[in-house]
Amino acid sequence: MTIALGVLGCGTVGQGTVLLAHRRAEKIQHLTGFRPYVKRILVRDLEKTRSPEIDRSKLTNQAYDILDDPEIQVIVETIGGIEPARTYILEALRRGKHVVTANKDLIALYGTEILKVANDVGVEVLYEAAVGGAIPLVGPLQENLTANEVTDLKGIINGTTNFILTQMSETGAEFADALAEAQALGYAEADPSSDIDGLDAARKLTILASIAFHARVELADVQVEGIRHITARDVQYARELGCVVKLLASGTDRNGRLSLRVRPTLIPLAHPLAHVSNSYNALFVRGDAAGDLMFFGRGAGSMPTASAVVGDIISLLRNIRLGVAGSPENRLYLQKRVVPDEMLYQHYVRFSVSDKPGVFARIAQLFGDAGISMETVLQKRVEQGQAEIVVVTHSIPAHRMDELCDALAQVQQVQKVACVMPLEALSE
Ligand SMILES: NC(=O)c1ccc[n+]([C@@H]2O[C@H](COP(=O)([O-])OP(=O)(O)OC[C@H]3O[C@@H](n4cnc5c(N)ncnc54)[C@H](OP(=O)(O)O)[C@@H]3O)[C@@H](O)[C@H]2O)c1
Structure with missing residues (x-):
């Protein structure tokens, strides 16, 4: 027939x-x-x-x-x-x-x-x-994995930004040049904002999170940050720290409390998501019965x-x-609360300061007063009279990092807090 x-x-x-x-x-x-x-x-x-x-x-x-x-x-x-x-x-x-x-x-x-x-x-x-x-994601989350309580989704689900960040990492290109190349090759649209500002990934995350967590999630529930402000130096410092920068979409369900974020993140090279390059996509899923799974493949074309x-x-x-097409079913049968991300992350923070004696001691004191310890410090001279400092903190909640950045911005010798990113843990 x-x-x-x-x-x-x-x-x-x-x-x-x-x-x-x-x-x-x-x-x-x-x-x-x-x-x-x-x-x-x-x-x-x-x-x-x-x-x-x-x-x-x-x-x-x-x-x-x-x-x-x-x-x-x-x-x-x-x-x-x-x-x-x-x-x-x-x-x-x-x-x-x-x-x-x-x-x-x-x-x-x-x-x-x-x-x-x-x-x-x-x-x-x-x-x-x-x-x-091409990657089967909706089907597995909707059918094959329904015996699980899915607790974590983490993914690289926007090929355009992944292409740009891969180019920046492999060639040392600045963001604008990598974007121009993505446009020339047809990986980025003439107006790339929806991709580079993280909106495309956020929309996909709402679809995946709704299915995985059996609760309706709206776009406004996702905290979104794009990649426009990532510089070649951030990508280079990430390498020195044994990481790559990726635009990571993540959703967690902790006892019915959902947190959803799209943001540039440092991924350690030993993490499987670090090797998802160019226009490829990948989604990492953690289910209580299945354990950890990773789906990988071509995200477009x-x-x-x-x-x-x-x-x-x-x-x-x-x-x-x-004879069952369109039989009514309610897959989004749970009501769950969306809360700010409560997880603890190590953070990468890059800021520029006046290159004068005593400045670093003042910065270290601020970190100490905030109860945030530094795991790694990179200090680079950028140009005459100005130094760039990169700190990787121990694990803290995101709001403590925000408070610290506000405090840093008040210090007279701090010229700019240029970039803050969480660092993805290898395992929990
Ligand atoms: N491209 C990918 O790799 C990819 C991957 C996953 C999902 N998607 C999704 O798939 C959808 C299509 O993407 P695409 O890349 O195939 O788009 P596309 O290449 O721009 O194709 C759009 C098609 O729709 C037609 N069209 C546009 N506006 C129309 C209108 N008002 N009335 C009638 N026809 C209209 C166009 O007609 P003409 O040919 O006459 O211009 C064209 O054939 C989008 O929702 C996209 O997000 C795309």
Whole structure:
């Protein structure tokens, strides 16, 4: 039996999805009893050059050619962004169509609304491709690991920032040059703010944390800090300390108290996340029964992301065959409180001071008064009359570090507290 798909968008992900669904049609028929065929594809520009494997007669720039087609039971949304994707998905659901989407922005911001409509109508919304590209994350957290209490999620889930930080680490480039290279190679968008300011990672973290902790987590619950202020010197000092700098997204559940953060972090070279380079993504998960797991792979790209989208299509078709597609279930059944991160971390702090006798003694006294001991101190002469000091503290809560930085900023000889990052522990 055939089943008609309507694909919204035919860019990087949409095109890969159309091609992969076509290539695997026979296998999918064996596995699910349905042979998928793409009936229509929505695009903005009908004249645009596309892969010769795309059948141009299927292209339309009228969304309702697809949404109003009663033969199309499954909508694959790969337009991206909020509007018109949100409207098209809601319209599709209200017409009783199942939806597979790769849209992290939409799921992170409007997931509650979309899943409620799907539940009310009795259809499915699947979104494995929204986080981690090819890496199966939603499925394992939602299905295979449900016997666990998941306590920790830690991940490198934004390929653009990981590419930039890898370039800075490997070539000594400054942030602006590494960003320009990422843009030239197509890893960063013309407006890179959502990636480099940590928002993209924060949106993905809300999706993962909601699933892992069985509680609705909102974007506003995530404390976010991007990588704009990281300099080549921070990356170099991190190396001297046996670490690399990564934009780390982390979520913890401590007895129902959730903490969620995205921030640049020093990762020791012996940690498996230190070796996740360039545009690769990885997620470390700790479950009480499973122990520690790490998922690693390509976080983006046409075929890697299509792999996740078509995987969702196959799960959906199997559920349709079994007659359970869209059966109501409430996975986010717990209420949990989001609290500031209460964990203890070692911290890296870099600040510049006047290069005068007695200044370091004054700084050391401030640390002492705050009850924060220094584990490592690097003192560098940067230019005439100005020195740069890097301190790695013993483990303290983040708020104590913030208080210390405020106190440092009050010292006349301290010119700037330039960078503060936590240092990830190797094991707990
Ligand atoms: N790229 C990745 O590696 C990746 C990885 C994981 C998840 N995702 C997610 O996948 C989604 C798609 O990303 P992408 O990289 O494939 O985007 P893309 O290459 O920019 O493709 C977007 C497609 O949507 C069409 N489109 C855009 N606005 C439209 C509108 N108003 N009406 C009709 N069609 C419209 C475009 O039409 P034209 O072709 O005519 O311009 C294009 O075909 C996003 O949600 C993204 O976050 C992407």
